[in-house]
Amino acid sequence: MLGIGDIWTAFILRPMLNALLWLYSVLGGQFWLAIIFFTVVVRLLMTPLMLPQQRSAKKMQELQPKLQELQKKYGKDREKLSQEQMKLYKEGGVNPLGGCLPMLIQFPVWIGLYQSIIQALGHQPLQLLSLSQNIYASPLFQRIWTEVPLNRFFLSMDLSLTPQTLGGLTYALPVFVAFTSWLQTKMTTTASSGDGQAASMNQSMTLMMPLMFGFFSLNFSTGLSFYFIVSNVIGIITQGFISGWEGLLFWQGLNLSNLLTGGAKSAPSQQASSNETEAAPAKSQKGTKSGSKKRKKKRRRKR
Amino acid sequence: MTQRSRRLGAAIGLLLLAVVLSGCGAAPTTQNWPGLTANDGTIYVISGLPQQVYMLDAETGAQKATFVPQGEHKGVLYWSPVTVGGGLAFVGFAESSKTSVLYAFDPDAGQEQWHIDVEDLILAAPVYADGVVYFGTSDGRVHAVDVETQTAKPGWPFQTAQAIWASPLIADGRAYVSSMDHHLYCLDAETGQKVWDFEAGGALAAQPILDASRDILYIGAFDGKVYAIQADSGQAVEGFYFKAENWIWSEVLMADDQLYVSSLDGKLYALDPSTGTVNPPYPYDSQDVSGESDTIRAAPVQAGEFIVVATESGRVIAVKDGLGQWSWPSGVPQAPILTNPVVSEGRVHIALTNGQVQTLQAENGAQSWSFSPPKGD
Numbered sequence: 045m046l047g048i049g050d051i052w053t054a055f056i057l058r059p060m061l062n063a064l065l066w067l068y069s070v071l072g073g074q075f076w077l078a079i080i081f082f083t084v085v086v087r088l089l090m091t092p093l094m095l096p097q098q099r100s101a102k103k104m105q106e107l108q109p110k111l112q113e114l115q116k117k118y119g120k121d122r123e124k125l126s127q128e129q130m131k132l133y134k135e136g137g138v139n140p141l142g143g144c145l146p147m148l149i150q151f152p153v154w155i156g157l158y159q160s161i162i163q164a165l166g167h168q169p170l171q172l173l174s175l176s177q178n179i180y181a182s183p184l185f186q187r188i189w190t191e192v193p194l195n196r197f198f199l200s201m202d203l204s205l206t207p208q209t210l211g212g213l214t215y216a217l218p219v220f221v222a223f224t225s226w227l228q229t230k231m232t233t234t235a236s237s238g239d240g241q242a243a244s245m246n247q248s249m250t251l252m253m254p255l256m257f258g259f260f261s262l263n264f265s266t267g268l269s270f271y272f273i274v275s276n277v278i279g280i281i282t283q284g285f286i287s288g289w290e291g292l293l294f295w296q297g298l299n300l301s302n303l304l305t306g307g308a309k310s311a312p313s314q315q316a317s318s319n320e321t322e323a324a325p326a327k328s329q330k331g332t333k334s335g336s337k338k339r340k341k342k343r344r345r346k347r
Numbered sequence: 348m349t350q351r352s353r354r355l356g357a358a359i360g361l362l363l364l365a366v367v368l369s370g371c372g373a374a375p376t377t378q379n380w381p382g383l384t385a386n387d388g389t390i391y392v393i394s395g396l397p398q399q400v401y402m403l404d405a406e407t408g409a410q411k412a413t414f415v416p417q418g419e420h421k422g423v424l425y426w427s428p429v430t431v432g433g434g435l436a437f438v439g440f441a442e443s444s445k446t447s448v449l450y451a452f453d454p455d456a457g458q459e460q461w462h463i464d465v466e467d468l469i470l471a472a473p474v475y476a477d478g479v480v481y482f483g484t485s486d487g488r489v490h491a492v493d494v495e496t497q498t499a500k501p502g503w504p505f506q507t508a509q510a511i512w513a514s515p516l517i518a519d520g521r522a523y524v525s526s527m528d529h530h531l532y533c534l535d536a537e538t539g540q541k542v543w544d545f546e547a548g549g550a551l552a553a554q555p556i557l558d559a560s561r562d563i564l565y566i567g568a569f570d571g572k573v574y575a576i577q578a579d580s581g582q583a584v585e586g587f588y589f590k591a592e593n594w595i596w597s598e599v600l601m602a603d604d605q606l607y608v609s610s611l612d613g614k615l616y617a618l619d620p621s622t623g624t625v626n627p628p629y630p631y632d633s634q635d636v637s638g639e640s641d642t643i644r645a646a647p648v649q650a651g652e653f654i655v656v657a658t659e660s661g662r663v664i665a666v667k668d669g670l671g672q673w674s675w676p677s678g679v680p681q682a683p684i685l686t687n688p689v690v691s692e693g694r695v696h697i698a699l700t701n702g703q704v705q706t707l708q709a710e711n712g713a714q715s716w717s718f719s720p721p722k723g724d
Contacts, residue, residue: 167485168425169379169470169512169552173644173659173685176569176594176611189594190549190570193509193527 053178056156057163062180064160065188073191075165076198079267083274086153087282094282102287103138154260154271161267165196165204203267210266217269222258224276229253231283379470380644380685381698382428382438389454390689391429391436394702395720398426400438402457405691408706408716412457416440418448425468427482428686430514432475433494435460439469439482449473449482451494461497465490470510471554476517476536483511489524489532491539502539507532512552516564523564523578525551531566531574533581543581547574553598553646558620565606565620567595573608573623589623591616597646597687600654607654609643615656615666628669633658636674646687650695650709657684663697663705665712673712675705 063085067078087094110132118125132138163175172192179185196204207214229250261269382393389411390403400414418440425441436454441447447469451460466486473482479500483489488504489511509528516523521542522534527550533542549570556565563584564576571591575584591610600607605626606618614630633641633656641658648655653665653672661680665672682701689696694715697705706715 167510173596173611176596177642181592186571190529192550192569 052156056152057159058178058180060153060156061160061163061175061178062185062188064157064164065179065191065194066185068164068194069188069191073195074198075194075196075203075267076270079161079203079270080274082157083271084278086157087275087278090153091282094279095286099286100138103136105287107132107136107138154268157271158264158268161265162204164194165265165267167193167196167204198270201266203270204265206265207262207269214266215262217266217273218258218261221261221269221272221276222254224273224280225257226250226254228276228279228283231280231287379425380700381702382426382472383686383689383696383698383704384429384431384472385689385691385696386431386436386454388691390691390696390704390706391431391454392698392704392718393426393428393438394698394704398424398440400429400436400452400457401718401720402455403704403718405694405696405706408704408718410718412455414438414450414452414457414459416448416450417459418442418462425470427469428472430472430475430480432480433478435475435494437473437475437480437482439465439473441468444468447484449480449492451480451497463492463497470512471514474514474517479536481515481517481522481536483513483515483524483526485510485512487511487526487528489515489522489534489539491522491536500537500539502535502537505532505534505539505541509550513554516555516557518557518559519578521578523555523557525553525555525566527552529568531555531564531576531581533578545574545576545581545583548572549594552596556599556601558601561620563620565599565601567591567597567599567608567610569594569596571595571610571612573599573606573618575620575623587621587623589616589618589625593642596644600647600649602649602654607647607649609645609647609656611642611644613641613643613658615643615647615654617654617669631664631666631669631671633662633664635671636662636664644685648688648690648695650690651693653709655688655690655695655709657686657688657697659683659685661699663688663695663707663712665709675707675712675714 064078064082067081068075071077071081111129114125114128114132118128163171163178166172166175175192179188196202201210201214207217257272261272384391385405388405390405392401392403393399394401399416402411402413403409404411427439429436429438431454435451437449437451439447439449445467447465447467448462449465449469450462452458453460465484468485469482470485471483473480478494480492480494481489487507487509489507491500491503492498493500507524507526507528507530509526511524511526513525517536520536522536524532524534526532529547529550531545531547531551533544534540535542547568547570549568549572551566551568553567557578558565562578564578565573566576567573571593573589573595575587576582577584589608591608591614592612594611595608596611597609601620604620606620608616608618610616613633617626617629618624619626633643637660641660641662643656643658645657650665653667655663655665657663661683663675663684681703682699684697684699686698690709693709695707695709697707699705702720704718706717707713708715
């Protein structure tokens with residue numbers, strides 16, 4: 045009887061491993077290139093799963109004015125506010141957790157990819173023995189036999205080792221992974237103007253997901269960082285085409301407290317004083333910018 | 348519940364998930380399989396935690412002595428099998444993932460005689476010949492150390508492009524070295540100068556064998572092929588061709604004018620040494636015993652009238668004329684077997700990956716004795 049490990053190996057690990065190895069053999073024996081191509085293919089395959097969530101994120105942005113109205117109307121009655129927000133989400137066909145779901149979908153993929161990288165780049169006897177048992181017997185894959193052990197270096201960096209082991213400049217990889225992950229999450233997550241649970245979750249995601257991926261990159265082989273970075277860049281580009289590129293202007297209006305809180309407003313009293321800051325986390329930078337222009341116009345009129 | 352506490356909960360949840368997934372995805376602890384050697388009535392097995400060499404009486408299994416490496420072995424579980432020569436036993440133990448120590452110790456009492464530090468891992472048994480100990484390391488170098496002075500011989504080490512996982516073969520003043528870079532190198536055993544090299548279609552993880560009567564070297568490779576190479580010139584023997592259905596990792600065996608080859612495809616082949624054609628009724632498929640597909644990493648050995656193979660699933664099978672004669676154990680195997688079996692005085696000694704040594708009577712597979720390293724030792 046098949047155990048969960050056998051099912052995982054048969055349907056996740058072996059297909060991914062053999063795809064990686066095949067790409068390696070047709071891309072001139074460059075494993076880093078194989079990872080990049082593999083990531084592009086995986087992202088394309090995952091598009092049907094990811095696209096609805098990314099569209100949902102765009103719809104969320106469109107609902108922002110209505111959410112702000114609800115905030116004004118029910119700001120003091122949190123329960124009612126939450127109910128009305130959920131109703132609005134339902135009517136608008138929006139999933140309030142749209143930002144984190146694409147990330148969660150990737151988990152099995154990158155666990156499988158990590159195992160594949162470790163197996164493919166194995167350079168000790170037991171690792172290669174395990175690899176030999178997971179290469180498909182088909183003649184198409186037998187050419188891989190002649191490639192083992194694989195070239196596991198990129199610019200003299202061993203892709204099978206962790207930044208902690210390699211040290212030096214490789215510590216930049218987790219930082220870059222966290223940054224691109226943050227940028228992607230920021231473009232995808234759309235926090236509501238209210239303080240509902242979903243909004244709170246999304247705001248946490250904006251900070252926690254990048255930190256988590258940075259943590260993984262620090263502790264896992266550098267080959268996995270290649271996957272994260274390429275995957276994040278593709279995610280950023282896709283989201284940009286769907287909902288605009290304003291999210292990339294992250295440095296505008298950026299301050300430390302905004303970053304640490306995911307851009308969430310801190311207290312109801314502050315919300316009342318400024319409608320613009322209420323919507324800050326989910327709103328595009330353009331929205332914030334236009335808000336400041338409005339304030340300037342008001343000041344001019346007063347004068 | 349406040350927004351802050353909800354956010355904190357979500358953050359803690361994600362962090363916990365990160366830690367759990369780190370554990371799930373972590374690389375397995377890599378070790379190599381137990382080293383097993385038989386020499387002059389003594390079985391040398393590397394086993395236990397921390398690893399040490401147990402010296403056992405080949406007839407009774409009684410422990411005669413141990414050799415415990417004194418260096419700092421920072422949880423790195425790599426070693427080479429023991430080799431005995433020139434009145435000394437030699438073994439390599441890793442100190443870290445990039446450094447090892449080659450020890451020379453008394454083969455009877457287990458007392459250290461000397462040691463030298465070596466860069467990278469020593470995974471294959473050193474070889475002793477004419478006052479020199481030869482060994483390869485995972486950084487692709489082949490070393491020759493003068494036992495008297497414990498220094499490298501002039502002209503050595505020899506650098507190859509990939510790791511060395513096989514013991515060099517020393518014969519007629521030459522050192523034949525297989526490398527994971529797909530090449531078999533023929534070196535002058537004295538000077539370390541390359542005489543010739545032969546490129547195979549896959550990595551070479553086995554020691555070549557020399558058929559002195561034909562002056563031909565035979566070696567299996569990760570491309571599934573066995574290569575026949577003229578020892579004097581390094582040229583492939585014309586008309587010889589054999590390819591298994593998976594990698595060949597272990598040494599081939601020349602017995603009764605046949606070449607016996609075990610492969611990760613789980614089969615034992617008997618080949619014509621001139622052409623490489625499989626002699627019927629071979630191949631013998633180890634699946635015949637267990638009913639499930641199996642692999643054979645370990646080399647076949649001759650024990651009396653049988654060719655004995657040990658499978659990864661943990662079965663030992665004696666084959667004669669292409670048919671299975673006996674197998675061990677009768678029930679469920681205890682642990683995988685990846686180490687080459689050794690034969691001494693009518694007994695087949697097997698090292699399991701759980702550290703046990705099992706000794707079987709060659710004629711019928713009956714258990715003679717077994718040894719388990721003391722727990723916590």
